[in-house]
Amino acid sequence: MHDPITILGVGMTPVAEHWEISLRELALHAMRRAMEDAGEVHPQALYVANTLAPILSGQTHLGALLADFAGLNGIEAMTIEAAGASGGLALRQAWQALRAGTIETAMVIGVEKVTDRVGAGLDSALSAWSDADYEAVHGLTAASQAAILMRRYLHEHQAPADALAGFPITAHANAVGNELAMFRRAIRHEDYVRAGMISEPVNLYDAAPLADGAAAVLLGRASVARMPDRPAVRVLSTASATSRLAIHDLEDPLSLPAVAKSAERALQAAGLSPDQIDVLELHDSFSIYAALALEASGYAARGQGWQLAKDGAIGRDGQIPALTFGGSKARGEVGGATGVYQVAEVALQLQGRAGPCQIEGAQTGMAQCLGGSGATAATTILALDRGPDSS
Amino acid sequence: MEIARHWRLKAQRYGLVGEVCPHCEVKIFPPRDLCPDCGQEAREPFAFSGRGEVYSYAPVKDAPAGFEGNAPYTVALVRLDEGPLVTAQLTDLGDRQPQIGMPVEMVTRKLRSDGDRGMLVYGYKFRPSLAAV
Numbered sequence A: 001m002h003d004p005i006t007i008l009g010v011g012m013t014p015v016a017e018h019w020e021i022s023l024r025e026l027a028l029h030a031m032r033r034a035m036e037d038a039g040e041v042h043p044q045a046l047y048v049a050n051t052l053a054p055i056l057s058g059q060t061h062l063g064a065l066l067a068d069f070a071g072l073n074g075i076e077a078m079t080i081e082a083a084g085a086s087g088g089l090a091l092r093q094a095w096q097a098l099r100a101g102t103i104e105t106a107m108v109i110g111v112e113k114v115t116d117r118v119g120a121g122l123d124s125a126l127s128a129w130s131d132a133d134y135e136a137v138h139g140l141t142a143a144s145q146a147a148i149l150m151r152r153y154l155h156e157h158q159a160p161a162d163a164l165a166g167f168p169i170t171a172h173a174n175a176v177g178n179e180l181a182m183f184r185r186a187i188r189h190e191d192y193v194r195a196g197m198i199s200e201p202v203n204l205y206d207a208a209p210l211a212d213g214a215a216a217v218l219l220g221r222a223s224v225a226r227m228p229d230r231p232a233v234r235v236l237s238t239a240s241a242t243s244r245l246a247i248h249d250l251e252d253p254l255s256l257p258a259v260a261k262s263a264e265r266a267l268q269a270a271g272l273s274p275d276q277i278d279v280l281e282l283h284d285s286f287s288i289y290a291a292l293a294l295e296a297s298g299y300a301a302r303g304q305g306w307q308l309a310k311d312g313a314i315g316r317d318g319q320i321p322a323l324t325f326g327g328s329k330a331r332g333e334v335g336g337a338t339g340v341y342q343v344a345e346v347a348l349q350l351q352g353r354a355g356p357c358q359i360e361g362a363q364t365g366m367a368q369c370l371g372g373s374g375a376t377a378a379t380t381i382l383a384l385d386r387g388p389d390s391s
Numbered sequence B: 001m002e003i004a005r006h007w008r009l010k011a012q013r014y015g016l017v018g019e020v021c022p023h024c025e026v027k028i029f030p031p032r033d034l035c036p037d038c039g040q041e042a043r044e045p046f047a048f049s050g051r052g053e054v055y056s057y058a059p060v061k062d063a064p065a066g067f068e069g070n071a072p073y074t075v076a077l078v079r080l081d082e083g084p085l086v087t088a089q090l091t092d093l094g095d096r097q098p099q100i101g102m103p104v105e106m107v108t109r110k111l112r113s114d115g116d117r118g119m120l121v122y123g124y125k126f127r128p129s130l131a132a133v
Helices: A023-037 A062-069 A086-100 A120-127 A142-156 A166-175 A189-194 A257-270 A287-296 A305-310 A327-331 A335-351 B003-007 B010-015
Strands: A005-012 A045-049 A076-080 A105-112 A197-199 A213-221 A233-242 A279-281 A364-371 A376-384 B017-020 B044-047 B051-060 B073-080 B085-090 B103-113 B120-128
Touching: A005 A023, A005 A086, A005 A335, A023 A062, A023 A105, A023 A213, A045 A062, A045 A086, A045 A335, A062 A076, A062 A105, A076 A086, A086 A105, A086 A213, A086 A233, A086 A335, A086 A364, A086 A376, A105 A335, A120 A142, A142 A197, A142 A287, A142 B051, A142 B073, A166 A189, A166 A287, A166 A305, A166 A327, A197 B051, A213 A335, A233 A257, A233 A335, A257 A287, A257 A364, A257 A376, A279 A335, A287 A305, A287 A364, A335 A364, A335 A376, B003 B010, B010 B017, B010 B103, B010 B120, B051 B085, B085 B103
Parallel strands: A045 A076, A045 A105, A279 A364, B085 B120
Antiparallel strands: A005 A213, A005 A233, A105 A213, A233 A376, A364 A376, B017 B044, B051 B073, B051 B103, B073 B085, B103 B120
């Protein structure tokens, strides 16, 4: 019987254009908040989730940089990189080390500083998530790749042009209550229909805004927790999987096999079925990925994922509330830090600390992040710890 | 400069040369040496006909570095007649709107350029099939 791995503390910065602060300061803010939140527990190891710093900031070796800057002198520290799935992967590495018993506390810090570069350089950096020799060399961008998939999705399933509107509408509605969100403004269906195109059929509201942000989650064995009055949240399971990097190499480009595998493994390890999840943080860098991920994770049949957003099933009062703090679309898209924001948000939901974003009675939650067009997926399942009897 | 990186792919970029699996006969592009279907070694070169049809496509307005001179352009997934999907730009569209299912054929064009003194990278793009017009 494992001593449960619990969330000791979380810390997040607003997602915004933080012109005045650097990557290391941004990370420090989140790490400091997480350590304060945990009652000044300090980690024995630091897992940094980041994908863009090598290109945008010319900075590698973030483990040493951030451990040093946070005053965590001498601890083990490293970067985990898997494009937009980096956060979920870093969390999994920390969780595995804790389970193995080699450490008792670990910090996962997801950080992206994107505003140090603007224009074509930023688009190039994002293209590096795809296959450099066979996709990026043809001028493929993250937005046009999502548009290729969205066009095919609408075509194959004969879905209406506004089929995916429910994803950004849900995300924006939920972000109104999140003081860290980039866009705290609800949008209406008319806004979606009238929005300008980024890469047709992907419109302004189908694409999440990339911005600066850092989120930290402090994990540890239940025995080291210092906040006894706070409901304990366990990390029940983590799982990750890969599929072919380039979408042209997939047998069915609309299938997200890595998502299917990681969701299945995580749910199985947690002993839960999809309908036993109370809050769901989905990857919505582009709304098409949210629709495809719902299908791959077992929430909808192939071609039906968009219906869950249209019918309000993912809304606050729906069967499976999703994007509860605004998702990437309205909280803001933070690349490799996304998975850490998601897990911090789910932890706040389960502890009843989500403020205006609170989903009442939430006891289980799933966070899922994707790298690039889904070639890596990481799924994390959290649950409220109901004491020694819970498995 | 990344000369070797592009030079070593010249057979793929100029000739659409992939592989055929000697065990299960599946045609492979881009080449990957291990058959994606049966998992066995597949290193036998195979030159694709360059004919196929558009699986899906999207316009690019905000081009990445090296592609600005070409913008706006259209990227696509093309289903080759021999089976594989390939990512490439559509070209020579003129006034025609691309369509899913549109027959296309491979041509060799400039893919990217790195400034006035930088390297030019050439490779395959796809245009509307002349035979189909």
